[in-house]
Amino acid sequence: MKIALIGYGKMGKEIEKVAVARGHEIVSIIDVDNQDDFNSEAFKSADVAIEFTNPMVAYDNYMKTFAAGVKLVSGSTGWMDKHGDEVKELCTKGGKTLFWSSNFSLGVAIFSAVNKYLAKIMNNFPAYEVSMTETHHIHKLDAPSGTAITLAEGILENMNSKSKWVKGTLTAPDGTVSGSTECAENEFPVSSIREGEVFGIHTIRYDSEADSISITHDAKNRKGFALGAVLAAEYTSRHEGLLGMSDLFQF
Numbered sequence: 001m002k003i004a005l006i007g008y009g010k011m012g013k014e015i016e017k018v019a020v021a022r023g024h025e026i027v028s029i030i031d032v033d034n035q036d037d038f039n040s041e042a043f044k045s046a047d048v049a050i051e052f053t054n055p056m057v058a059y060d061n062y063m064k065t066f067a068a069g070v071k072l073v074s075g076s077t078g079w080m081d082k083h084g085d086e087v088k089e090l091c092t093k094g095g096k097t098l099f100w101s102s103n104f105s106l107g108v109a110i111f112s113a114v115n116k117y118l119a120k121i122m123n124n125f126p127a128y129e130v131s132m133t134e135t136h137h138i139h140k141l142d143a144p145s146g147t148a149i150t151l152a153e154g155i156l157e158n159m160n161s162k163s164k165w166v167k168g169t170l171t172a173p174d175g176t177v178s179g180s181t182e183c184a185e186n187e188f189p190v191s192s193i194r195e196g197e198v199f200g201i202h203t204i205r206y207d208s209e210a211d212s213i214s215i216t217h218d219a220k221n222r223k224g225f226a227l228g229a230v231l232a233a234e235y236t237s238r239h240e241g242l243l244g245m246s247d248l249f250q251f
């Protein structure tokens with residue numbers, strides 16, 4: 001399969017290794033300095049483009065990729081608030097194809113299913129209060145992480161007593177803590193920690209006066225994200241519309 005990469009940073013480079021190892025050909029690499037390549041024959045020849053950039057430029061890259069008639073897989077986070085509805089409509093009604101996930105790893109897909117199941121169980125045990133903490137490397141531009149937002153949505157879908165997640169505390173790389181975990185009864189806090197080169201840790205905690213239950217996913221490297229993105233690209237080459245992890249892994 002012919003793959004174009006948009007964004008050649010930490011994830012772009014990891015995806016290139018996995019894609020080549022699986023026998024795919026990288027036909028174009030678009031970074032900040034060669035934006036004209038969206039119009040190149042090489043880019044247009046790709047079966048799928050894989051985009052991992054940042055919250056500010058992802059939407060623009062989607063529009064350029066759609067205009068070039070190329071199907072897209074993207075893991076960029078932090079753009080949904082502003083452009084989510086429009087992008088979804090382009091794919092459900094406008095004939096464009098996007099496979100998006102806040103987290104492409106198999107481990108997080110499993111963790112997400114456990115999270116939903118646990119939230120459902122906890123409906124019967126109101127003595128436990130739910131909260132979430134995510135920890136990532138100091139270069140990360142968005143907080144909370146896209147994965148934390150997806151997991152929080154999974155809790156809201158399954159827990160009757162909660163109707164909203166709110167930003168909790170943010171611990172900056174220098175250890176400074178801002179914000180608060182105080183919230184209304186129908187809300188729960190999602191806190192963020194930025195430290196070192198952490199690949200991504202997500203913990204969901206249920207606390208009572210007597211004890212606490214917590215579940216954690218801890219990424220050991222970026223290989224799981226990259227493999228998931230390439231598997232998604234293989235799937236996307238054969239499918240159309242708005243695609244996501246529930247198409248790739250069923251639980």
Ligand SMILES: NC(=O)C1=CN([C@@H]2O[C@H](COP(=O)(O)OP(=O)(O)OC[C@H]3O[C@@H](n4cnc5c(N)ncnc54)[C@H](OP(=O)(O)O)[C@@H]3O)[C@@H](O)[C@H]2O)C=CC1
Binds near residue numbers: 012032054075102
């Ligand atoms: N869904 C998932 O499984 C995962 C998602 N992510 C998300 O993916 C995104 C990228 O992560 P990561 O690779 O670690 O970040 P990096 O900062 O390492 O890489 C992003 C790259 O995109 C480049 N870039 C910036 N603007 C453009 C543009 N307009 N067009 C093309 N390339 C551009 C950057 O160049 P320069 O440095 O010169 O600005 C950089 O090389 C983030 O949003 C992150 O949250 C990350 C891991 C897993």
Ligand SMILES: O=C(O)C1=N[C@H](C(=O)O)C[C@H](O)C1
Binds near residue numbers: 103144146148199
């Ligand atoms: O920026 C990262 O590194 C990551 N971003 C994604 C997110 O925002 O959830 C996925 C993963 O946690 C790594």
